[in-house]
Amino acid sequence: MTRQRMTWIVLTVVFVGLLVARGFVGQGLGRVYVERGEVSLAKDGRSDQGEPVWRTVPRDQAEHAWITWSRVTPKAFAEAQAKEPGQDRVVLSWPRTVGLWLAALLTLAIFSFLYADNPAYKLSESIFVGVSAAYWMVVGFWETLVPKLFGAILPGTVKAMVQPSLKVPAFSPWAPGTWDAADPAFWPWMQQWGSMAIALVFGVMMLWRLMPRGGWIAGWPLAFIVGMTAGRRMVTQVESDLMAQAEATMQSVLPVTPGLSAWDLFWGTLPGILVLVGVVCCLCYFLFSVQHRGAVGGAARVGVWYLMITFGAAFGFTVMGRIALLAERVEFLLDDWLWLIDPNHLRS
Amino acid sequence: MLVGAVLGLARGAAAEGEAESSDPELPAFHEQRLPLAAWTLGIGLATLVFVFRSRRGKPPVIRRLAALDAVDEAIGRATEMGRPVLFVPGIMDMNDIQTVAGVTLLGRVARTAAEYDAQVEVPTSRSLVMEAARDAVQSACLAAGRPEAYQPDRVHYVTDEQFAYVAHVTGSMVRERPAACFLMGTFYGESLILAETGNHVGAIQIAGTGETSQLPFFVAACDYTLIGEEFFVASAYLSGEPDQLGSVQAQDAAKIAVIAFVVIGTLVATAAVIWADAAWLHETSDFLRSAVGARP
Amino acid sequence: MSVLGRLERLDRRWIFLAMFLVVSGPILYMGLTGKLFPEKVTATTQSVFDAVEAVPPGERVLFAFDFDPASAGELQPMATQLLRHCAARKLRVVCIALWPLGNNLAEDTITEVIHADFPQMRDGVDYVNLGFQAGQEQLMTLLTTNFRKGFPVDQRGRDTADLEILEGVRSVTDFPLLIDVGAGFPGSKEWVQYVVTGSGGKLRMVAGTTGVSTPQLIPYYPHQLAGILAGMKGAAEYESLVNAKIGGTPPPRYLEAQRRMGPQLFGHLLLVALIVLGNVIHFTRKARAAA
Amino acid sequence: MIARQAVPLAIAIGAGLLMAVSYFLRPLGWMSESASEIFNVVSAIAFVLGAGSLLKANLSTISRRDRGWGYAAVTLGAFLVTLVVGMGKMGVNPSPSSPQAAWSGDQQTAETPFGWIYEFVLSPLSATMFALLAFFVASAAFRAFRAKNAGAAVLLVTAFVVLLGRTYAGVVLTDWMPGWASGLRLENLSNYLMGVFGSAGNRAILIGIALGVAATSLRILLGLDRSWLSREGGG
Incomplete structure (x- = not known):
C-alpha cells in the first residue's frame, strides 16, 4: 500500500468517525427546515389590455392552486414545535437536507484536489462539467431564445405559454397588408423582427457544421461576429481607455490651493510629477519598433519598475477578496453543515 | 425572408432617424465624439501609411519579445518529451476582442506545432470559440503543409461555466501533464489556478492578457507574460509579415502622439495654474483636454 | 538533509494546510467564543x-x-x-x-x-x-x-x-x-x-x-x-x-464584517511570512553559492 | 474559393466598418443593439454545437472503454438529467400573476428541481473552485515572490507593504509614527504606492491596450491578418 493511499484511508476514517460522533452530540447537524405556504388563485375580471387578473381566494374556490415551501431557520422549527407539538406547517425538508449534504461532500471533494488528484475530485469534476454545460444551455434557451427569437417569430405562442406580458404586434411579416408604417410600434417591431430573422439565418448556417457537406458556410456568421467585435471595440476602446486615461493624466501637477508652504508645495506637486513620469516611461516600455537603448532604454527600465509596483500593489489588494472566499466556504462547512458554530444565532 | 429582414432594418433606421432628427437639438453626427473620430481616423491613416512603407521594402525592426521567442522552444520541448501543448483561449466568447486575438495567436502556435509534429489541445469554454479555433487550427495545419495533422476532436467544448471549465482544465493538466501551456485571452479569477497548476506539473508557461487585474498573477506564476499591449502585437510579431509589422509601427506612432499630448497638456495645465491671469494658457489647456475627449 | 534544503523542497501541500488552518482556526475560535479581533481604523x-x-x-x-x-x-x-x-x-x-x-x-x-x-x-x-x-x-x-x-x-x-x-x-x-x-x-x-x-x-x-x-x-x-x-x-x-x-x-447581523476579519488577519500574516521565508531561502542559497 | 474566403472577409469588413461608423451617427445608433442581440441569439443557437462536441467526446470515451470512461458516463448523465429537467421546466409552478400560462414560472428557486441543482450542486462547486485561489495565492507568494532581480524585488516589496498595510497588525506596527511622518505609516504608504505609481502604471497599460485593440481590429478589418479565417472550412 502506498503512503498516499494510506493517508487517504486514515483521513477518511477519522473524518467519518468525527462526523458520526458529531451526529450524537447536542443538536446534531446538517438539517434544513421549510415552512408551507399556499397559492390559490381565481380569475377576477380582465385588465384594460384584456389580460386576465387573478386574486387570492380560499382553496376550494381556486382555479389554480399549489403549495410553496420556503426555507426557515432551525430555531423557527423549534419554536413551532414548542407551541404546537406535531404541527405540519414547519417541517424537515428531505430534498434540501440531502442537497445540503451533497453540497458539503462536493465541497470537500474539490478541496481534496489540493492534496492530489483522486477519484472524489474526478467525480465532482465530471458532475460539475455535465451539470454546468446543461445549465447554461437551459438558461440560453429560456432567457435568450424563447423571449428574443421565438418572441419575435412566434409571438402568439410565446405569449400564451411563457410570457403573458409580451405584446403581440398587429403586424405579420408574411402579410405585408398588415404593415402600417404610421403606427409608432411598427418600426421598432421591424427592427426586432429583422434582427431575429438574420440571427436565425446565421444560426442555421452555424449548425450546418453538423452536416456532412458544406460546413464552410459557418464561416460567414463567424466572420460577421469577428468583424462586428473588431469594429465596435476599435472605437469604444480608444474612447474609454486611450482618451479617458490621457485626459486624466493631463492635469496641472501643482495644487490649485494658493498660499501653501514650500514643504506642502513639494509634497503636493510630487504625485503629479511622478504620475506624469510614470505614464511616459511605461509607454516607452511599450514601444516596439524602437530598440530599447539610450534614452528610450532608460525610460523603459523606469517603466518596468512602475509596472512592477503596479502589479505588486494590485496583488496585495486582490488577496483580501480571495481569503474571504475561502472563509465563506469554511463557514458553510462549520455553520450550515456541521452546526459547530452559530454566529448568526439561527439555532439558539 | 432575409431580404425582408434587411429591408426592415433599413426602414427601421430611417424611421428612427426621422424621429430623432425631428428634434433640432440632436444632429445626425455625435459632435462630442468628434475627437474620437479624429483619433480613430488618425490611427487608421497611420496604419495605412506604415503598411505601405513596410511593403515598399522598409519593414520595421521590432524589439525582441522574450515571451514570443520562447514559443518555438516550448513547442520543441513538448515534441521531445512526447507530451501535448495546451492552449487556453480565455473564458470569454467571440464578442471579446481578446478572444479574437487569442484565436489568431492559436493559429500561429498551431502552425509551429504542426511543423514540429506536436499535439495541441484546445479546450474552450464557448461553442463559438470552439468553431473559430477549429478553423484557425485547420488552416494552420494546411499552411504548414500537413493537413493530416488536424484533429478536430482536440479542439473541444467543455462548458460555459467559468469554474467548471477551470476544474476540467486543471484536472486534465494534472493527468496529461502538458509540456507547454499557453494562456492567451480574457481571464478573471481563475488565472492563478491555471498558472499555479501548470507550474506544478512542470510546464513552460506563456501567458498573455489585457485584463489588468489578472496581470500580477500571470507575472508571478508564469515563465513569460505578454503584458497588455504586448499581447495584441503577438500575432503580428509571430507572423513576421511586413504588412503586419508595419501596423505595429503605426501603434508606436500613435503612442508617441499620446506621449506628446500628455506631456504638453500637463505642462500647459500647470502653466495655467502658475500664470492664472493668462487667458490664452487656459484656452490652450482646455483645447488640448477637449482633444482627448474632456467635456467642458 | 539540512533545514534549508528541506525548506527549499517544501511540498506545497504544507503551505495549503497552513492556509486552511489559519483561515478555519479563527472562524472556529470566533464562532465558539463570540469574540472579535480589534480593528484599527484607517x-x-x-x-x-x-x-x-x-x-x-x-x-x-x-x-x-x-x-x-x-x-x-x-x-x-x-x-x-x-x-x-x-x-x-x-x-x-x-x-x-x-x-x-x-x-x-x-x-x-x-x-x-x-x-x-x-x-x-x-x-x-x-x-x-x-x-x-x-x-x-x-x-x-x-x-x-x-x-x-x-x-x-x-x-x-x-x-x-x-x-x-x-x-x-x-x-x-x-x-x-x-x-x-x-x-x-x-x-x-x-x-x-x-x-x-x-x-x-x-x-x-x-x-x-x-x-x-x-x-x-x-x-x-x-x-x-x-x-x-x-x-x-x-x-x-x-x-x-x-x-x-x-x-x-x-445584534450578530451587525458584526458580520468584523467576524470575517479574523481569517483575513491571519491569512495575510501567513502570506507575509511566506514571502519572507521564500526570500530568506533565496538569499541564503545565493550567499552559499557565492562562498 | 470565393464563397469560402472572399465572402467571409467581405462580411467581416462590412460588419466592422458599419459598427464603427454607427457609433458616430445618431440615426444608426440602433445598430449596435441589434448586432449584440444577433450575437446573443447566434451564440445561444451554437450551444447545439458545444453539446455535440461534449456528447461526442464522452460517448467515444465510453464506447472505447478508455481509462476513466466511468467519469465520462457521469458527465453524460449529469448533462442529460439537467438538460431534461431544465428544458421541460419540470416541477415548476406558473407565475402567480399569470397562472394561465403553464411555463411562465421562474425556475431559479430551490423549490424546483432545476433550482435545487443550482443551489446544491452548481453553486457550491463553483464557490469552492473559486476558493482554491486562496491556496494558490499562498503557494505563489512562497515560490514566485523572490528578489531574483531588481524588478522582482520592487514587486515583492510593494506586495509586502500593501499586504501588511491591509491588516490590523500592519496598522499597529507603524502607528507610533508622528504626524509629520504619517505618510510613512503602512496604510498610507500602500495607498500612496497604489494611487501614484499604480495609477501611472495602470494608465499606461490601458492606453497601450487601447492602441493594441485598435491595431488588432484594423489588421482584421483591412484584411492584413487572416489567420482566423478558415482555409478549407467544414470539419
Missing part, C-alpha cells in the same frame, strides 16, 4: 464616517446599490452599516440601483435595517427606494440635469413628482452626499467621472468597493472621493465605528 474609512457625520440631520442623501449577490459577501456589510449610520443620524435616504439585482439588495437592506430598527421612518418621506433603471453612465449624466426623468417612478410605481422626500430635487447635485456601494461597471469610477467631477465640488461622494476594484479608485481619494471603504477591511472598520457610535450590544 484614514480612508474614517473619512467615510466623517463625511456622513458632516451631513446635517434632516438632509437627503443619495444611496446607490451598484452590486449583485456575487459580491454581496464583501459589500453587503458596508451597505447595511452605511444605511444604519444614515438612519441613526436622521438623514433621509433615497436608494437607487444601476445594477438590475441591486434593487433586490436595496429592498433587503431596507427591511433589515429600517423596518427592523427604525420603524418610525416613513416610506416616501424619510426613505424611498427608486429601484433599478437601465442606462448606466448615460443615466448618470441624465441625473445631473434632470433627476426625475432618470427615475420617473419609485419601486412601488409611485410618481416621483409626488414623493415628499424628493421635493425640490432637480438634479443629483441637490443631494449633499452621494453614497455608492459598487462592484464594478457601472459603479463608483463612473459616478466620479460623470457626476462628481462635473459638479464643481457641490456634491461629495463616498464609495464602498471590493478589494479587487479598490486600486482603480484610490487615485480619486481624497479630492473627488471623500472616502473609500476598501474591501472586507474597510467594511469591518466602518462597522466598528458605527457600532461604537450607536452603542449597546449590537
Whole structure:
C-alpha cells in the first residue's frame, strides 16, 4: 500500500468517525427546515389590455392552486414545535437536507484536489462539467431564445405559454397588408423582427457544421461576429481607455490651493510629477519598433519598475477578496453543515 | 425572408432617424465624439501609411519579445518529451476582442506545432470559440503543409461555466501533464489556478492578457507574460509579415502622439495654474483636454 | 538533509494546510467564543464616517446599490452599516440601483435595517427606494440635469413628482452626499467621472468597493472621493465605528464584517511570512553559492 | 474559393466598418443593439454545437472503454438529467400573476428541481473552485515572490507593504509614527504606492491596450491578418 493511499484511508476514517460522533452530540447537524405556504388563485375580471387578473381566494374556490415551501431557520422549527407539538406547517425538508449534504461532500471533494488528484475530485469534476454545460444551455434557451427569437417569430405562442406580458404586434411579416408604417410600434417591431430573422439565418448556417457537406458556410456568421467585435471595440476602446486615461493624466501637477508652504508645495506637486513620469516611461516600455537603448532604454527600465509596483500593489489588494472566499466556504462547512458554530444565532 | 429582414432594418433606421432628427437639438453626427473620430481616423491613416512603407521594402525592426521567442522552444520541448501543448483561449466568447486575438495567436502556435509534429489541445469554454479555433487550427495545419495533422476532436467544448471549465482544465493538466501551456485571452479569477497548476506539473508557461487585474498573477506564476499591449502585437510579431509589422509601427506612432499630448497638456495645465491671469494658457489647456475627449 | 534544503523542497501541500488552518482556526475560535479581533481604523474609512457625520440631520442623501449577490459577501456589510449610520443620524435616504439585482439588495437592506430598527421612518418621506433603471453612465449624466426623468417612478410605481422626500430635487447635485456601494461597471469610477467631477465640488461622494476594484479608485481619494471603504477591511472598520457610535450590544447581523476579519488577519500574516521565508531561502542559497 | 474566403472577409469588413461608423451617427445608433442581440441569439443557437462536441467526446470515451470512461458516463448523465429537467421546466409552478400560462414560472428557486441543482450542486462547486485561489495565492507568494532581480524585488516589496498595510497588525506596527511622518505609516504608504505609481502604471497599460485593440481590429478589418479565417472550412 502506498503512503498516499494510506493517508487517504486514515483521513477518511477519522473524518467519518468525527462526523458520526458529531451526529450524537447536542443538536446534531446538517438539517434544513421549510415552512408551507399556499397559492390559490381565481380569475377576477380582465385588465384594460384584456389580460386576465387573478386574486387570492380560499382553496376550494381556486382555479389554480399549489403549495410553496420556503426555507426557515432551525430555531423557527423549534419554536413551532414548542407551541404546537406535531404541527405540519414547519417541517424537515428531505430534498434540501440531502442537497445540503451533497453540497458539503462536493465541497470537500474539490478541496481534496489540493492534496492530489483522486477519484472524489474526478467525480465532482465530471458532475460539475455535465451539470454546468446543461445549465447554461437551459438558461440560453429560456432567457435568450424563447423571449428574443421565438418572441419575435412566434409571438402568439410565446405569449400564451411563457410570457403573458409580451405584446403581440398587429403586424405579420408574411402579410405585408398588415404593415402600417404610421403606427409608432411598427418600426421598432421591424427592427426586432429583422434582427431575429438574420440571427436565425446565421444560426442555421452555424449548425450546418453538423452536416456532412458544406460546413464552410459557418464561416460567414463567424466572420460577421469577428468583424462586428473588431469594429465596435476599435472605437469604444480608444474612447474609454486611450482618451479617458490621457485626459486624466493631463492635469496641472501643482495644487490649485494658493498660499501653501514650500514643504506642502513639494509634497503636493510630487504625485503629479511622478504620475506624469510614470505614464511616459511605461509607454516607452511599450514601444516596439524602437530598440530599447539610450534614452528610450532608460525610460523603459523606469517603466518596468512602475509596472512592477503596479502589479505588486494590485496583488496585495486582490488577496483580501480571495481569503474571504475561502472563509465563506469554511463557514458553510462549520455553520450550515456541521452546526459547530452559530454566529448568526439561527439555532439558539 | 432575409431580404425582408434587411429591408426592415433599413426602414427601421430611417424611421428612427426621422424621429430623432425631428428634434433640432440632436444632429445626425455625435459632435462630442468628434475627437474620437479624429483619433480613430488618425490611427487608421497611420496604419495605412506604415503598411505601405513596410511593403515598399522598409519593414520595421521590432524589439525582441522574450515571451514570443520562447514559443518555438516550448513547442520543441513538448515534441521531445512526447507530451501535448495546451492552449487556453480565455473564458470569454467571440464578442471579446481578446478572444479574437487569442484565436489568431492559436493559429500561429498551431502552425509551429504542426511543423514540429506536436499535439495541441484546445479546450474552450464557448461553442463559438470552439468553431473559430477549429478553423484557425485547420488552416494552420494546411499552411504548414500537413493537413493530416488536424484533429478536430482536440479542439473541444467543455462548458460555459467559468469554474467548471477551470476544474476540467486543471484536472486534465494534472493527468496529461502538458509540456507547454499557453494562456492567451480574457481571464478573471481563475488565472492563478491555471498558472499555479501548470507550474506544478512542470510546464513552460506563456501567458498573455489585457485584463489588468489578472496581470500580477500571470507575472508571478508564469515563465513569460505578454503584458497588455504586448499581447495584441503577438500575432503580428509571430507572423513576421511586413504588412503586419508595419501596423505595429503605426501603434508606436500613435503612442508617441499620446506621449506628446500628455506631456504638453500637463505642462500647459500647470502653466495655467502658475500664470492664472493668462487667458490664452487656459484656452490652450482646455483645447488640448477637449482633444482627448474632456467635456467642458 | 539540512533545514534549508528541506525548506527549499517544501511540498506545497504544507503551505495549503497552513492556509486552511489559519483561515478555519479563527472562524472556529470566533464562532465558539463570540469574540472579535480589534480593528484599527484607517484614514480612508474614517473619512467615510466623517463625511456622513458632516451631513446635517434632516438632509437627503443619495444611496446607490451598484452590486449583485456575487459580491454581496464583501459589500453587503458596508451597505447595511452605511444605511444604519444614515438612519441613526436622521438623514433621509433615497436608494437607487444601476445594477438590475441591486434593487433586490436595496429592498433587503431596507427591511433589515429600517423596518427592523427604525420603524418610525416613513416610506416616501424619510426613505424611498427608486429601484433599478437601465442606462448606466448615460443615466448618470441624465441625473445631473434632470433627476426625475432618470427615475420617473419609485419601486412601488409611485410618481416621483409626488414623493415628499424628493421635493425640490432637480438634479443629483441637490443631494449633499452621494453614497455608492459598487462592484464594478457601472459603479463608483463612473459616478466620479460623470457626476462628481462635473459638479464643481457641490456634491461629495463616498464609495464602498471590493478589494479587487479598490486600486482603480484610490487615485480619486481624497479630492473627488471623500472616502473609500476598501474591501472586507474597510467594511469591518466602518462597522466598528458605527457600532461604537450607536452603542449597546449590537445584534450578530451587525458584526458580520468584523467576524470575517479574523481569517483575513491571519491569512495575510501567513502570506507575509511566506514571502519572507521564500526570500530568506533565496538569499541564503545565493550567499552559499557565492562562498 | 470565393464563397469560402472572399465572402467571409467581405462580411467581416462590412460588419466592422458599419459598427464603427454607427457609433458616430445618431440615426444608426440602433445598430449596435441589434448586432449584440444577433450575437446573443447566434451564440445561444451554437450551444447545439458545444453539446455535440461534449456528447461526442464522452460517448467515444465510453464506447472505447478508455481509462476513466466511468467519469465520462457521469458527465453524460449529469448533462442529460439537467438538460431534461431544465428544458421541460419540470416541477415548476406558473407565475402567480399569470397562472394561465403553464411555463411562465421562474425556475431559479430551490423549490424546483432545476433550482435545487443550482443551489446544491452548481453553486457550491463553483464557490469552492473559486476558493482554491486562496491556496494558490499562498503557494505563489512562497515560490514566485523572490528578489531574483531588481524588478522582482520592487514587486515583492510593494506586495509586502500593501499586504501588511491591509491588516490590523500592519496598522499597529507603524502607528507610533508622528504626524509629520504619517505618510510613512503602512496604510498610507500602500495607498500612496497604489494611487501614484499604480495609477501611472495602470494608465499606461490601458492606453497601450487601447492602441493594441485598435491595431488588432484594423489588421482584421483591412484584411492584413487572416489567420482566423478558415482555409478549407467544414470539419
